Amino acid sequence: MTAQIPDTIDIDGCSHALAAVDGDPLFDPVEHDLIPGPFHTACYRGYVCSYTTENDRLALRELTLGPHATVAGRPIGRGMTVFGTQVAENADDGSFTAAPLDVAVPFSGRLLAGRDLIADADMGFAPGWKYAHVVEFVLDAGHVVARRDRSADVAGVRASILDRVIPDPDGDPRGAGWVRRTFTLTYDRTFPPGHR
Numbered sequence: 001m002t003a004q005i006p007d008t009i010d011i012d013g014c015s016h017a018l019a020a021v022d023g024d025p026l027f028d029p030v031e032h033d034l035i036p037g038p039f040h041t042a043c044y045r046g047y048v049c050s051y052t053t054e055n056d057r058l059a060l061r062e063l064t065l066g067p068h069a070t071v072a073g074r075p076i077g078r079g080m081t082v083f084g085t086q087v088a089e090n091a092d093d094g095s096f097t098a099a100p101l102d103v104a105v106p107f108s109g110r111l112l113a114g115r116d117l118i119a120d121a122d123m124g125f126a127p128g129w130k131y132a133h134v135v136e137f138v139l140d141a142g143h144v145v146a147r148r149d150r151s152a153d154v155a156g157v158r159a160s161i162l163d164r165v166i167p168d169p170d171g172d173p174r175g176a177g178w179v180r181r182t183f184t185l186t187y188d189r190t191f192p193p194g195h196r
Contacts, residue, residue: 002041003121004183007049009113010061011135016113018051019128021185023109023139026051027060033073034082039066039095044183051105053137056144060103067094106142112150112190113137118158124182127169128190129158157191166192 006017007026018026027049029036036046046069050062065087069076080087082098089096114131121130128134134154138146160166169192170181181189 003123004045004125005043005048006125007051009111009137010050010052010054011113014115015050016115016133016135017117017126017131018111018185019114019126019131019134020112020187020190021109022111022187024107026107027063027103027105029063029065029069032083033071034063034065035070037066037068037070039068040093050099053144053147058105058107058137058139058142058144060101060105062097062099062101064090064095064097067096069096104142107139108141109139110187111137111139112187114154121182122173123179125185129154129161134190154190 006019008015008017029047038044038046043066046066048064049060052059052061063082065076065082067076071080071082074080076087076096078087078089080096083101083103085098085101087096087098112128112134114126114128114134116132117126117130118132119130120126128150131154132151134150136148136150137144161168169189171178
C-alpha cells in the first residue's frame with residue numbers, strides 16, 4: 001500500500017487535490033456503467049477524477065480509468081468513448097483518459113481542496129492539514145453556494161498536530177485501522193473534533 005493519486009479540482013486555473021468530502025458521494029463511475037479496476041499501487045480504486053467549479057458549478061472535466069476497466073461491459077481500449085469523448089491511452093501506465101468532459105456532478109455538501117503539499121502522505125490520501133493552501137466549497141445540487149479560504153485554519157491544526165498538542169487524526173501508524181482511515185476523505189482527518 002502506498003500514497004494514492006488524489007482527485008483534483010481546478011480552482012482559478014490551479015490544480016488542487018481533493019482533501020476531504022462531507023456530503024453526498026461525488027462522481028461514481030459504476031453509476032455510469034464504467035467499472036474500474038486497479039492499475040497500480042497508487043490507484044487501488046482504479047480511477048482518478050478531475051473536477052472544475054467554473055461558473056460556480058461542479059463538473060467532471062477529466063476521467064482516467066485503469067487498463068482493467070470495462071465500459072458498458074466491454075474492456076476499455078483504443079477507440080472507445082466515455083461520455084461521448086474518445087479515450088486516449090496513457091503509455092506510462094496503460095490507463096485511459098477521457099477529456100475534456102463536462103459532466104454535471106449534483107453534489108450537496110462540503111469539499112476541501114488543497115495545493116502545495118507540505119507533508120507527504122505515507123499511505124492513502126493526504127488530509128487537508130498537509131497542504132499550505134486550502135479552499136472549502138459548500139455546494140447544493142452541484143452549485144457552489146459558498147467558498148472560503150481555510151488555509152489559516154488548517155495551518156493552526158497542522159501546528160497543533162506537529163507540536164503534539166493534539167494527536168494525528170489518523171492515529172498511530174502501527175495501530176489498528178490506520179490504513180483504512182488514510183484511504184478515506186473524511187473531514188475529521190483535517191479538522192479533528194473541536195477544531196472545525
